Each structure stands twice: as C-alpha cells, then as structure tokens.
Amino acid sequence: MIESERQRLVALLARADVAALLSTLNRDGEEARIVGGAVRNALLGEPVSDIDIATTCLPDETMRRARAAAFKAVPTGVEHGTVTVVIDGAPFEVTTLRRDVETDGRHAVVAFGRDFREDALRRDFTINALGLDKAGVLHDYADGLADLAARRVRFIGVAGDRIAEDYLRILRFFRFHARYGAGEPDRAALDACMAGRVGLDGLSRERVWAELRKLLVAPRAAETLQAMAGAGLLMPVLGGVPRLSRFAAIAGAPGEGVYPAFRLAAVTVAVSEDALRLRERLRLSNAEFERISGIAAALEALSGSGRLPEIATLRRLVYRIGADAVAGALVLLGTAETSAEVQGLIAGIARTPAFLPSGRDVLALGVAAGPLVGAVLERARHDWIEAGCPAEEAVQRGLVDRAVEGLAGR
Numbered sequence: 001m002i003e004s005e006r007q008r009l010v011a012l013l014a015r016a017d018v019a020a021l022l023s024t025l026n027r028d029g030e031e032a033r034i035v036g037g038a039v040r041n042a043l044l045g046e047p048v049s050d051i052d053i054a055t056t057c058l059p060d061e062t063m064r065r066a067r068a069a070a071f072k073a074v075p076t077g078v079e080h081g082t083v084t085v086v087i088d089g090a091p092f093e094v095t096t097l098r099r100d101v102e103t104d105g106r107h108a109v110v111a112f113g114r115d116f117r118e119d120a121l122r123r124d125f126t127i128n129a130l131g132l133d134k135a136g137v138l139h140d141y142a143d144g145l146a147d148l149a150a151r152r153v154r155f156i157g158v159a160g161d162r163i164a165e166d167y168l169r170i171l172r173f174f175r176f177h178a179r180y181g182a183g184e185p186d187r188a189a190l191d192a193c194m195a196g197r198v199g200l201d202g203l204s205r206e207r208v209w210a211e212l213r214k215l216l217v218a219p220r221a222a223e224t225l226q227a228m229a230g231a232g233l234l235m236p237v238l239g240g241v242p243r244l245s246r247f248a249a250i251a252g253a254p255g256e257g258v259y260p261a262f263r264l265a266a267v268t269v270a271v272s273e274d275a276l277r278l279r280e281r282l283r284l285s286n287a288e289f290e291r292i293s294g295i296a297a298a299l300e301a302l303s304g305s306g307r308l309p310e311i312a313t314l315r316r317l318v319y320r321i322g323a324d325a326v327a328g329a330l331v332l333l334g335t336a337e338t339s340a341e342v343q344g345l346i347a348g349i350a351r352t353p354a355f356l357p358s359g360r361d362v363l364a365l366g367v368a369a370g371p372l373v374g375a376v377l378e379r380a381r382h383d384w385i386e387a388g389c390p391a392e393e394a395v396q397r398g399l400v401d402r403a404v405e406g407l408a409g410r
Contacts, residue, residue: 001043001138001145008042009132017087018051022134024069025094030057032094033116033139036123039130043148044180053094054131056114059083062094081112098122100165117141124162124169125176126154151182159192167199171211171237174228178218185227194231201236208237209282216263222248225267238268239281246332261288265295266332270303272296294325295332302329311348312388318349319385353391355381357400365404372408379403 012018012034025032032055038048055062059078062085066073072086081096097119098110113119116139120129126144133139142156153176155162155169163169170193177185200208215221226244228234234242247267261284269275275293278284284292298321302309308330317326327346334342357380362373380403384396 004045005043006136008045009039009138010136012038012042012048013132013134013136017090017092020069021053021066021071021085021087021092021094024065024071025053025055025057025062026134030055030061031116031133032057033131033133035120035131036128039132039138040127040144040148040180042132043130043145051090051092053085053092054097054116054119055094056097057094058096058112062096066094080110121156123156124166124172126156127176127180129156148180151180152186153177153181153189154186155189155192159186159189160195163192163196163199167196168203168207168211170196170200170233171208171215174224174233175211175215175218177227178215178220178224181220181224185224190227190231193233197233197236200233205281205283209284212237212264212282213260216260216267221263222251239277240268240274242267243270249334250331261291262295262328264288265292265328269296269299271300291324291328294321295328297321298325298329299332302326302333308333308342308345310388311345314345314349315352315389316385318352319389323349323352352389355384355389355396356393357396361397361400362404365401367404367408376400376403376407379407 013022018034022032022034032053034051035054036052038051041048057065059075059081062083063073063075066083066085074084074086076082076084076093077095081098083094085092085094097113097116099113099115099118100110100122116131120131120139120141123129126142126147128144129140129142130144130148131139138145147154153173155173173189173193174185215224218224222244225234225242225247228237229242229244243266247263250266251263264278264282265275268278269292272293275289275296278292279289298317301317301321314326314330326349330342330346357377359373359377362376363369367373367376377400380396380400383399383403384390387395387399390396
C-alpha cells in the first residue's frame, strides 16, 4: 500500500461520525471495522458514500450501545444481523459477523460469529473483502489489495461456489467489472458465470434491474455488455437482441447524460413492443416505462427513412409523444457524421412554439359557448401541428378561422 492510499484511509477514520461509531462499538471485548466498498473506494481515491461496519456485537448490543451514545438505531435487518445507525443524519449499516449455514442461490441462512476472516471470505469479490480497523490496520484476507491495484474483479475462492450461493453475483460480477475492472474479465469468473447462467431465471425481476441499472451507467459499460453478449449472458437478461453498436455510440458521446432508462432503451429498444417486454421483464417503474415507451414510439415513427427528418415532422411528434422522447430517439438514430445536425434538430424541437389561440378567440368569432368551442380549438390545434407548428400568431388565428368555417358552417 502506497502512502497516498494510507493517507486516504487515515482521513476516512478521522471523520467525526466514523470515529464516534467505532469508539462506541470497540470496547468491553467487542470490535468493529469498516468493511467493503468504503475501504475499496478510499484506497482508489473515489468518493465514499455508504459506510458499512462489521462488528462482533450482536444486533441487540449494537442498538443498546448506539442509543446509549444518543445515536438513532433502526433494526433494518436484524435477522441477518444488520442495524442501521444514524449519526448527524448519516446512516451506517452495522452488521454482526456472520457465517453461512445454508444457501439456495437466492437467500442465505446465517449464523452470527466472531471471526473477521470467516466473515470476509463469505463475501463475493476480493476487492470487497477488505477491512479497516480503528487503529488504521488494513486487513486483506483474499489478496484484494493486489486485485484492486491490477483493476481485476475476481471471486473469492472457487467462482462457481460463490455464484451458487447467490446467482445475482453473475450480474454483480459484470457490474463491478464495468465499474472497477480493466482489460478482459477474469477468465475463471467468466467461465463460472457462463456455467451458472440458468440460475438467473430464478432471480426476482427487481433484483436483476437493480444490478443492470448500475451496470448500464458504469464507466466501461459498453465493453462489459460486449463481453456479456459474447458469453451468451446478455440476451437472457434483456429478453431481446442487444444493439451494442448503438449503445457504444451513446455511451462514449461527450455531454450525454447518464440515465439508466435511456441507456436501457439504447441497448434494446426499437419498437413499442420492446418497451412492454422490458416493463414485464425488469419491473420498471412507471416513470422508467413511460420514458422508454416514448422513445420506442419515436423510434418507430422516425426509423426507416434513411435520413434525418425535417423539423416540422419532429414538432408534430413532439406534440404527440413529447419532446424528451423525440430528442432521445434522435440521439439514438444519430451518427458521428450527423451529430451536429442531430443537436441542431434537438435544439429546434426544444424551441417548439406554443399554440396561442384560446376559447375566448373562438367566442369572438361568433361561436356560441359550449362543446363546439373545444371542438374548434382541437381541430385548429391538429391542423397547426400538421403544418409543423408555425409560430406566427396570424397563421394560428387563420387556422382557427378555418376550423370555425368547417365545423360551424359559417
């Protein structure tokens, strides 16, 4: 471990809330350490958000000590030994050391223990098995520090055994490789993922989407999805043919926002049926489904012409589907050669003018109050959209006049 890494660990321990929690748990024969992602990210110099603590204290003792120190303690998962301790608004997951008694590929029955090494070696990857004690000593039972330096994601022990304990670890492997790995995926891990892929069928859709959501926005998502596809693991997850070149184009585009729903649309959506399939397969939220289905509808409307559409065509779509969906579809249809033109079209639809006439204008033309007023406005707005949404007020009022003549027989 180099000096800069050591200093980052010292800074983590120096946080007032971290120091207070460790001091509370580290006494009277009990011990607690920072474990997992917080240690990993501190070593890498990356932001540390969630801080997990492993302790020899049983859950009831953890809660007693936390409350005695005036911390909030919530029994969020006591059956698995986890208590959430909140200090000055910051949550810490504090979990009693464990060992697996029984696993079925999705859930584990655990027993509490007092062995930090045993607890660390039941984790998934070597880079997640690092621990940091109150004195600043780094505990590395699985050579995770070497793997972290090499940017290598590797299962602890026999990869197939780790996967059989929880098949979600197949997706977690690719997600962590996309986030922390470099080069080709670990061969032993990849082979084990391929051998265990039938286990993906038994996972809940929510768990699958939770992992896939993080993978899609990871720094090396495009290369990792390619590796998954090559191993025959991407189609079973998505339920359709992946569009890897399209995903790679948007993943590497400068200035693109990182939104999981948009990236999911990029990799697997072409028509509206794709959005319906994904909603069922991944249990998308309503907001995620609406965004993806809008992009799918826009893609259906815009694909096949072989050239970029006119702004009038796009504005018609904006009023039918929404500006966000149309802009998303344009990005997915764009190429390197037309990227500037695509951005110009997106800017153009963002400036789509408003339809100004109101019911008062229809009444001023002599139409009696009632349902006919709404019908006139609806006809005029339809004609305005079909005309490409012209901004000129005189043109819009002319369309209202024409609608009155057509519907009121004036």
